[in-house]
Amino acid sequence: MHRSPVGLEFMTPTYSLVIPIYNEEATIAELYRRVSILMDRLDAPTELILINDGSRDRSLCLIRELHDKDPRVCYLSLARNFGHQIAVTAGLNFVRGKVVIILDADLQDPPELIPDMLELWRQGYQVIYAQRTQRKKEGWFKRLTAYVFYRLLKRLADIDIPTDTGDFCLMDRQVVDVLNAMPERNRYIRGLRSWVGFRQTSLKFERDPRFAGEVKYTFRKSFSLAINGLVSFSKVPLQISTYIGLFSAFIALIMAVLVLCWRIFVPSSPLTGITIVIMAMFFLGAVQLVSIGILGEYIGRIYEEVKNRPLYTLGEVAGFEGCKGPRLLG
Ligand code: UDP
Ligand code: MG
Numbered sequence: 001m002h003r004s005p006v007g008l009e010f011m012t013p014t015y016s017l018v019i020p021i022y023n024e025e026a027t028i029a030e031l032y033r034r035v036s037i038l039m040d041r042l043d044a045p046t047e048l049i050l051i052n053d054g055s056r057d058r059s060l061c062l063i064r065e066l067h068d069k070d071p072r073v074c075y076l077s078l079a080r081n082f083g084h085q086i087a088v089t090a091g092l093n094f095v096r097g098k099v100v101i102i103l104d105a106d107l108q109d110p111p112e113l114i115p116d117m118l119e120l121w122r123q124g125y126q127v128i129y130a131q132r133t134q135r136k137k138e139g140w141f142k143r144l145t146a147y148v149f150y151r152l153l154k155r156l157a158d159i160d161i162p163t164d165t166g167d168f169c170l171m172d173r174q175v176v177d178v179l180n181a182m183p184e185r186n187r188y189i190r191g192l193r194s195w196v197g198f199r200q201t202s203l204k205f206e207r208d209p210r211f212a213g214e215v216k217y218t219f220r221k222s223f224s225l226a227i228n229g230l231v232s233f234s235k236v237p238l239q240i241s242t243y244i245g246l247f248s249a250f251i252a253l254i255m256a257v258l259v260l261c262w263r264i265f266v267p268s269s270p271l272t273g274i275t276i277v278i279m280a281m282f283f284l285g286a287v288q289l290v291s292i293g294i295l296g297e298y299i300g301r302i303y304e305e306v307k308n309r310p311l312y313t314l315g316e317v318a319g320f321e322g323c324k325g326p327r328l329l330g
Contacts, residue, residue, distance in 0.1 A: 013072075014044035015118075016097030017111075020087035021063065022053040024105045026212035028062045031105055032073075038111045039072060042118075047319075048073045050105075051091045054081035060316075067318055074319025082312045083221065085187045085228075088167060090312050092176055094320055101170045102189075107211040109168035117170040117203055126172035126198040129190070132164045134206040142222075149226050157233040161194045162202060169193065185304050185311060188229045195233070231297050238298060241291030248284065 017035060021028070032048075039046045052060045052075060066073045076090055088102055099121060103109040109130065117128045150163040167189050171179075178196050179189075194200070217225070230237060 011045050013047035013097045014099065015039075015042055015046040016095035016100045017046065017048045017114075018051070018088060018091035018095060018100060018102045019049065019105050020051045020053055020084055020091065021055060021059050021105045022081060022084070022087070022216045023055045023057045023059060024213060024216075025055075025057040025059050025062060027106050027210075028059060028066070030211055031107060032066055032070075034107065035111050036070070038114055041115070046072060047095075047097060049091045049094060050075040051087045052077040052316075053084065053087035054078050064318075071319070075316070076314060077316035079313040079315040084167075084217070085189055085225070086312050088189055089187050090314070093180055094317075095176060096320070098173045099170060100173065100176045102167050104166075104168065106213065106216075108208050109166070110205065110208060113203065113205055114170070120201055120203065121170055121172065124199060125201045126175050127169060127193060127196075127200040128203055129162065129165045129169040129193065129200065130205050131162060131202040132166070132207045133204050138207075138209070145222070145226075149229075153226075153229055153233070156230060156236045157191070158235070159191070159195050159233060161191055161229075161233065165190055165202070172198070174198070184232075185309075186228055186232050186301055187311070188225070188232045191229055191233045227297065231301060237294050241287070241294060244287050244291075248287065 017039075019031070019035075024031070035048060039048065048070075050063045050066070050073065052063055060077055063073075063075045063077075067075055074094075076094060078087060078090060082090075091102070092100065099118065101114055101117065103111060113130060117130075120128045146164075150161075150165075153161055154163055169190075171193070175193070175196055175198050179192055182192060182196075184192075
């Protein structure tokens, strides 16, 4: 059984590792093994914050067992599945360390990279985000959609969000305090992280395949994350309908002029073209529906913000002595 140095339970940790967990029973033991090797090597006390995001498998039992045998392990258990971004936000609300590192539970983000991140932090950087140079063994569809999405986001967003970066990063306490104080409910963490500024740098790495289990980000969840990123950080989609509207009006004007000339100069011409009319109707109908949908995305988000509900509900919390607690609750 692992025992930390005497009194560590009551010592404020210097490093905080934040790991969201959703149905990861197959990876938790290996995750703990690799992370604890790293924690033993670090030069200061470390806390490992595991956030159970409403798992339906044995994840929570395994997390409780880890907490019982190693006082460095603390955990939060959300009362249902709130999604990856909210799970990470909950973890950030509870961290006590001077340095915070976010990583995935499936070991796609190698913990062994953390000492290099800490080295950059010592050099004065306050955000060190890991940038994937390669994704090993991920399907072509995921790689293609991720490739297109990150480039689209970079072009459309009001701020510079680096391509091919996930949530795997190291952040200084000062940055985490700013993130925790941000009131918005739609939390696209990698966007907010870029938005806050501070001294940022990247660390390149090759993304390993998932250690075990299925991908927890279903297509629907990834799509919703992508829409969230775009809508939270860009107003361009709102303007698309204006541009398409202007373009259609321009085409309609040209068509009107052509039809008029045709009528005047070729009086015998039969003016058929019902197919064209129907196509135009469908096209314009589609444009209008898409535009309304885009408006809906923004209005839905305004509605979310206005409701002002807590971001998550907690079912269970353990191991956070001396923690001031979440700032975003209530
Ligand atoms: N995750 C979570 N809640 C969810 C979905 C995922 O906490 O609703 C966690 C999951 O356990 C993992 C991380 O988020 O630690 C990334 O999930 P996954 O590996 O499935 O996504 P991907 O590798 O495709 O980004
Ligand atoms: Mg993964």
